Amino acid sequence: MSDTSSPVRLFFALWPPEAVREQLARLARKIADHCPGRPVRPENLHLTLAFLGETDRNMIPALRQAGSVIQNVSFDLLLDKLYCWGKGNIIAAGISQNSHELAALAQELRNQLTAAGVRYDMVKFVPHVTLVRNAKCNHISEIIRPVTWTATHWSLVQSRLSQYGSVYQSLADWTLAPPDN
Numbered sequence: 418m419s420d421t422s423s424p425v426r427l428f429f430a431l432w433p434p435e436a437v438r439e440q441l442a443r444l445a446r447k448i449a450d451h452c453p454g455r456p457v458r459p460e461n462l463h464l465t466l467a468f469l470g471e472t473d474r475n476m477i478p479a480l481r482q483a484g485s486v487i488q489n490v491s492f493d494l495l496l497d498k499l500y501c502w503g504k505g506n507i508i509a510a511g512i513s514q515n516s517h518e519l520a521a522l523a524q525e526l527r528n529q530l531t532a533a534g535v536r537y538d539m540v541k542f543v544p545h546v547t548l549v550r551n552a553k554c555n556h557i558s559e560i561i562r563p564v565t566w567t568a569t570h571w572s573l574v575q576s577r578l579s580q581y582g583s584v585y586q587s588l589a590d591w592t593l594a595p596p597d598n
């Protein structure tokens with residue numbers, strides 16, 4: 418029987434289309450070949466927009482509602498740099514040219530969460546896709562071949578920890594409309 422009172426671990430994220438996921442997965446494997454580490458499983462690759470952490474599951478309808486009022490348009494991202502964080506055990510892909518559309522989406526989402534009285538991690542938004550965890554790297558010298566991602570889908574996601582690592586389940590999905598030209 419599921420426990421309706423236990424909190425759930427939640428976040429909102431952009432999810433890549435298949436072709437982008439494959440490119441990112443290849444990059445993750447290539448990096449893990451150079452510096453030992455655990456490449457993130459392809460199906461888990463994502464870019465977090467807002468991290469809520471442990472949240473009362475009764476808030477899920479309000480979170481779906483907060484997401485559904487957001488009407489931002491789709492945009493291109495160029496993942497063209499690598500971060501090496503946390504004493505070298507996290508390798509992530511990032512963007513060197515600030516994306517106004519991405520920043521606007523993350524900000525709009527955060528505004529809606531604040532208006533709905535939902536708590537989220539308020540650390541500065543640094544867009545990234547974590548590629549390798551438990552790495553042993555002091556620096557990444559490799560210049561990466563940029564990955565272009567047309568961001569069209571984002572989701573409210575539940576994270577569960579299993580013996581195989583994080584298992585993500587989408588609780589709601591939204592589409593970013595094509596921009597008017």
Ligand code: 2AM
Nearest residue numbers: 428463464465467468538545546547576
């Ligand atoms: P990360 O990839 O840099 O670890 C699910 O945990 C997602 O939420 C991950 O993409 C994770 O980022 C992100 N996240 C943001 N803030 C977090 C936090 N304080 N704790 C755990 N994950 C966090």
